[in-house]
Amino acid sequence: MLRYTAQRLLLVIPTLIAVAILVFFLVRVLPGDPVEVKLIGEFGDVNPELIYKERKRLGLEDPLHIQFVNFMVGLPQGDMGISLVTERPLTEEIGARITISIELAFFATLLSVIIAFPLGTAAALYRGTWFDYVIRIITIGGLAVPSFWFGMLIIMALLATVGKLPSLDTAGLFEDPMANLYTLFWPALSVGYRYSSVIARMLRSSILEVLAEDYIRTARAKGLYERIVIVKHGMRNALLPTVTVVGLEFAFLIGGLVVTEQVFNINGIGKMFVEAVQFNDMTMLQGLVLIVATSFVLINLLVDLLYAALDPRIRYQA
């Protein structure tokens, strides 16, 4: 396992470096001059000399290779540069807003797993009954319903019943956990509906696949309790593909945050990302994409390691 972990870790480093290089060059081909846009926004009409001076001050007039070296040297030290709009360090800007997004992402994942496991298992065990059909309709719906629309429907239902939305500036998670979780419950449900549907569908089909195996018949023939057959022999093996899906769908979840934060007006990095595009904040966009891509790569690594821990065949093959 140690060898496998080391191998996978070594593979991650070049991927991360390549991601950083790609992001650096991608944002540099953005059309329009962010400095010009900013100055025109502030002073109306501006002359080219002022734009040049401002660009020089922000380091944008340096040759590309110098900018690139500065960027790559700064990264390992946690320095991602400054925002072109607010001129504050990106680590500070993003740091202030990333906590709520991370919290929302993990809460949504937890909620999805809690919803998906009983649904997926029940659908598999009661296959072909009306119960299975109802669950299948719910989960197929989850794949088709846009998360932002689902969020809007939730807001509509809350306004119609309770008359107000949970206030979003409540205490932090550690100060008042219940109030905090209640606030995030609805956005987490909105972004997690699709997630839970995918997990439930995967779990259903892998349980069905496993239950058709010979060793399940053997376990039953031995006279084991059905509960033990299903939990110890069935679920354990059906969990493998499900774990992969939980990891892979996390990427969709991050994407879902971009729209859900907009609907529920949550000041997280999803909303920040859309603002960075709208304000042409090149460095902010660079920092955010880098953070999202890095977290995605690391989560994939975690899933691979978990998978290898659950299934010894994977690490022997590697």
Add this chain to the structure above:
Amino acid sequence: MTVSAPTENEPKAEITASPEQLKAERPSRRTLFDFIKQQPLGTIGFLIIVILFISAIFAPDVAPYDPEEVDFMASPALGGGAPGPEHLLGGDAFGRDILSRLIFGARTALSIGFFSAFIGCSIGAIIGIVSAFAGGKVDILVQRGIDLLLSFPIIILAILVIAIVPKNVVFGIDINVIIAISIPFIPKCARVIRSAALSIVTLAYVDAAKAAGYRGSRIVFRHILPNVVAPYLILITAYIGQAILLEASLSFLGLGVVEPTPSWGLMLAGVNSDYYITAPWMIVFPGLAVTLAVFAFNLLGDSLRDWLDPKLKL
């Protein structure tokens, strides 16, 4: 390179089955009728898609109003616009007929959905086949590139492309939105098609064709391509639904299609918080349209997979 004819000493394949038996064993041609019989859910999806296509093509004839016609008396801001005989699905903030905007919006959704899925899957398929057929260093290099692109969540990559590609509308279709949506599909399709092509490349008849000295292009077109058509079609169908969802999300964020083009996502973007209670029809119907379209393509995609290639894992 020349291939010698088999000599007397070489074993020959013996034909043991009669022509009648061979005919009976040959898989029967699968027709649309078989699909309808075997895949009822897929047929429902297909029917919904046909209805959407017809209403998109004949939008000016089907829609009761001009989608851009402003009628302030039908605006919820002035207390009007509720669904009724005049406006079946109600009016939006400017009093424009929602049903007509939905029908014209189908044009945007389907054209962007179809073109992005087609472009993304086709480029992905070409990359996948080349990677599988070339093998060796080319394959490794392409796979690392695909890994790299896959480390960006779809919507993040799409928004990044939107920011880079200048806005460009041709025949009322937003080309930049199509490019932005198709790029995230390329690595996903390339991966699936590569694995489908790889299973063919290792087969004996491809080796035989190589040994017979046929050019790479002939092997690709005659032996590999026909075998990846099924996963390719399944991918396109599944990704049209994804693309419609993505277009709606981008337009909702104000980064996709812009006014006055009718788009389902854009219709939801224009909803003021006051209308959540006073004009719920402005929220319910556009979202239902997106859901129905994506649902139909998902059903058709799933059924096509079961019908054409049950072993394919997508």
